[in-house]
Amino acid sequence: xxxxxxxxxxxxxxxxxxxxxxxxxxxxxxxxxxxxxxxxxxxxxxxxxxxxxxxxxxxxxxxxxxxxxxxxxxxxxxxxxxxxxxxxxxxxxxxxxxxxxxxxxxxxxxxxxxxxxxxxxxxxxxxxxxxxxxxxxxxxxxxxxxxxxxxxxxxxxxxxxxxxxxxxxxxxxxxxxxxxxxxxxxxxxxxxxxxxxxxxxxxxxxxxxxxxxxxxxxxxxxxxxxxxxxxxxxxxxxxxxxxxxxxxxxxxxxxxxxxxxxxxxxxxxxxxxxxxxxxxxxxxxxxxxxxxxxxxxxxxxxxxxxxxxxxxxxxxxxxxxxxxxxxxxxxxxxxx
Numbered sequence: 001x002x003x004x005x006x007x008x009x010x011x012x013x014x015x016x017x018x019x020x021x022x023x024x025x026x027x028x029x030x031x032x033x034x035x036x037x038x039x040x041x042x043x044x045x046x047x048x049x050x051x052x053x054x055x056x057x058x059x060x061x062x063x064x065x066x067x068x069x070x071x072x073x074x075x076x077x078x079x080x081x082x083x084x085x086x087x088x089x090x091x092x093x094x095x096x097x098x099x100x101x102x103x104x105x106x107x108x109x110x111x112x113x114x115x116x117x118x119x120x121x122x123x124x125x126x127x128x129x130x131x132x133x134x135x136x137x138x139x140x141x142x143x144x145x146x147x148x149x150x151x152x153x154x155x156x157x158x159x160x161x162x163x164x165x166x167x168x169x170x171x172x173x174x175x176x177x178x179x180x181x182x183x184x185x186x187x188x189x190x191x192x193x194x195x196x197x198x199x200x201x202x203x204x205x206x207x208x209x210x211x212x213x214x215x216x217x218x219x220x221x222x223x224x225x226x227x228x229x230x231x232x233x234x235x236x237x238x239x240x241x242x243x244x245x246x247x248x249x250x251x252x253x254x255x256x257x258x259x260x261x262x263x264x265x266x267x268x269x270x271x272x273x274x275x276x277x278x279x280x281x282x283x284x285x286x287x288x289x290x291x292x293x294x295x296x297x298x299x300x301x302x303x304x305x306x307x308x309x310x311x312x313x314x315x316x317x318x319x320x321x322x323x324x325x326x327x328x329x330x331x332x333x334x335x336x
Contacts, residue, residue, distance in 0.1 A: 035300035040308060043301065048242035049312050052235045056316055059231035060087045063127075066224035070123040073215030076115045082331070083109065085324035092321020095271040095314065102128065108328070130221075134229050135262050142259045146252055233258050239309045245301050249287055257283040271314055277306040 064084040071078060086108050090101035102124055110120040215221070237254045240246040246254075257280055264279030265272050284302040 036304050036307070039300045039304040043244045043304065044308065045242050045244075048238055052238050052242075052309075052312065053316055055231050055235040055238065056313060057320070059228050059235070060084065060091075060320070062224050062227040062231065063087050066221055066228065067123065067127050069215055069217050069221050069224075070126055071109065071120070074115070074119045074123055076109065076113050076120060076123075078109055078113050081327070082112060085327045088317075088320040088324035089328070091271075091317045092324065095317060095321075098271075112331075130225055131228075134225055135259075138229065139259050139263070142255050146256050232262075235313075236261070236309070239312075240305075243301075243305055245289060246305065249289075253283075253287045256286065271317070272310065273314075276310055277303075280306040280309070 061084055064080060064087045067087070068078070068080060068083050071083070086105040089108065090105045093101035093104045103121075106117060106121045106124050109115070110117040233255065236258050237251060240249065240254050240257075260279040260283045261272075261276050264275040267275035281302045284305065289302045289305075
C-alpha cells in the first residue's frame with residue numbers, strides 16, 4: 001500500500017475514531033459512573049424499549065420502500081427483501097466505517113442487479129439529499145416552536161459564534177465550488193480521456209439523482225419520507241417515556257433533542273458515538289436536566305439517557321446487520 005492510500009485511510013477512518021473518543025472523553029471525564037449505573041437501575045422502565053425497537057425496524061423498512069421507488073425509476077427492479085437488507089447492512093457498516101455504508105449498499109444493489117454503479121449511487125445521493133432537506137425543514141419548524149431552547153443553545157456557545165460563522169462560510173464556499181466544478185464537467189467539451197470518463201460518471205450520477213423528478217409514485221416518496229422521520233422522532237419520544245425524570249418534559253423538548261441529535265449525526269463518527277450523546281446531553285441541559293459540560297453526579301441522568309438509547313439502537317443495528325449479511329451470503333449461494 002503506497003503512502004497516499006495510507007494517508008487516505010487514516011483520514012477516512014482515523015478522524016471519526018478520534019472524534020468519537022474525544023467527545024466521549026470530554027462528556028464523561030467528570031461524571032460519576034456509579035451514579036449513571038444507579039440511574040439506569042432506578043430510573044428506567046426497560047419495557048418501553050420493545051416498541052422503540054419495533055418503530056426503529058419500521059423506519060428502515062420505510063427507507064427501503066422509498067429507495068425502491070428511485071431504483072425503479074432508473075430501471076433497477078431489485079426485490080424488496082434485498083433492498084431492506086441493504087439498508088440494514090448500511091447502518092451496520094457505518095458502525096465500523098462511517099459513511100462507507102452508503103457506498104457499500106450502492107455496490108451491493110448495483111452488482112446484484114447488474115446495474116450502473118454511478119446511476120445507483122445517484123439514486124442513493126438523492127435519497128440522502130431528501131433527508132438533508134427534511135432535517136432542514138424540521139429544524140426551521142422546531143426553531144420557531146421552541147425559540148427559547150435554541151436561543152439558549154447559541155447563548156451558551158461561549159464566544160464560539162465567530163468560529164461557527166467561519167465554518168459555515170467555508171462549507172458554503174466549498175459547496176459552491178463543488179457545484180461549479182460539476183457544472184463545468186457536465187458542459188465542457190473536451191477530448192481528454194480522463195475528463196470524458198469523469199463526464200460519463202457525472203451524467204450517470206445526475207441521471208440517478210434526477211430519477212426523483214420523473215419517477216412514478218412521487219406522493220408515495222413524500223409519504224415514506226414523512227414515515228421515516230416520524231419513526232425517528234417517535235422512537236426517541238417513546239424512549240423518553242422509559243425514564244422517570246423525562247416524563248415532565250413532553251413532546252416539544254423531545255423534538256428539540258431530536259433536531260440537535262439529527263444535526264449531530266452529520267459529524268463523522270462511528271455510528272454517532274460521541275456527537276449523538278453530546279447533542280442529547282446538551283439538549284437536556286436546556287430543559288434543566290443536568291449541566292453542560294457534565295461535572296456533577298446529577299448529570300448522570302442525562303448521561304444515562306443518552307448512553308442507553310444509543311446503546312439499544314446500536315445493538316439493534318448489529319443484530320440487523322448480522323441478519324442482512326447472512327441473507328446476502330445465502331442469496332449469493334442460491335444464485336450460484
